[in-house]
Amino acid sequence: MSGFALEAGASWRNLAWGFQDGSADSAEDPDAILVDIDTEDMDEYKAGSAKIICYFSVGTVETWRDDVIADMDAWMAVTVGNLEDWDEYWIDITSSAARTLLKTRFERAASLGCDAVELDNVDCYTADECWPHIDGLSTAAQAKAAQIEFNKWQATTAHDLSLGIGLKNALTIIDDLVDEYDFAINESCLQYGECDYYFPFLDADKAVLHTEYIWAVDACSSETKMDTSSNTRILSTKYCTGSDGLCTRGNEWKTCFVDMTSNTYANFDPDTVIAPSAASFRLRGPSSDILFLWTFLLGLLFFMRR
Template structure:
């Protein structure tokens, strides 16, 4: 009889446990419902990346905004020299030299950099200059109205693809020649009588294109004038170059650069008689208050004279 009982008991236990309503007993501790859920099962998980600390390596990655070169550019208050015509004078003690991209040799650029100064290569990003070697690369329909008192120079349609292609090639040339940074000029066509109806948004897109292209080439880039778009562009540019902000009472608009410890290179065209005058003293006072480095230079930027604030 005992042998029969020994056979029946295990069978009965097995039948009872298999009936509906009976859960399997586990020796594991109860970790709660939330611990059993994966991020994909979470009802409020709208985005996979928000729910996981790591990204699936097979997920497509969003394109990143190009970053400027690893090393920072010059801080606010740094000195500079700017000369765009004539044989470049490299005898000044300055933190940076601004000079024409086409007219200065790679050897001279190397010499400037050997002193510890930054080499900033200038080119016009908004005008056609008939004497440039790449002038033939602009589409005829992209060439607009003459530029004021500058013979042989015309405004460009900066929305035209041929213009963007030329500027991309110029930035590449700057990289190839060893420039540290570029200074694209005439980037305010939307405020000019250019012959084209360029909107604020179109100009902004073009100026961001210049910044992105420079950073893609590991070059720094400066915002030349164009204070009307500074609020939208200062975070995309590494320094600023300004002409005549004191004359137009606009220097305070450059403070976002200084506040971010980015160099601001400023020039006023006062003439030789302005040096040492009350006008010159006022210029230096304003420059010091803003935190920018100011020079008095000739309008032709030919190194005929140079006066800096004490």
């Protein structure tokens, strides 16, 4: 392992993604700062006490990166399909050539002074534009196994360079990988009722850096770090203050905390936002399927009686 540690409930500043036309984050004195690996302000961030987590995509080719532009043919040779709605291309997760290219990215992160890496698009196994186009993968089960193996390679590569590593989204392989990763990052698990997938990380006292895009301005009434001395099931939650989705300049990320043990949502102002109910994030898997079935049958019965 790398020796990198970020405990559940850690505070963080997100300066790497989720922004449109600029970035802003209200977190003060964070435990960690998330930055793009190509940030021009690395020396400034390193001067502080926060751990520096560097972002880049490991599952897609980001065509605008300098290292890709410098060797475009080699990077495109390991791609298998376009990432929908983005100027990126899925990487063949079974390719040794891809790993050779990606390893240089890890080495650069270490040389820049990053303490950890946050690697995007590690869900080829769920994407129709990705795994069905990889030679040798003919079933979803094979794709999932290949993804787990690829992710374990990422974790080993990071740790060999004394870098921590975070698992982003990829909910259905958390149980297989929680021991390999130092923390997790999630988008919108409250909105989609999926936060309980992260109990393995939280129960291991590993931070889950969590973002939501659905709440209104000033929904958080406090930015005080929650006391986690008796409860490690704390999501390190942020939300965008803007009402138009992604943060824009002036519409910053704000810090909240979500207590997953008592099913309460700390620091949310009920006058400005209705927090999701506890049931909304607990309802997934077979339970949600049963609810849908009953709703469908009741609707069908209604129309048959008309």
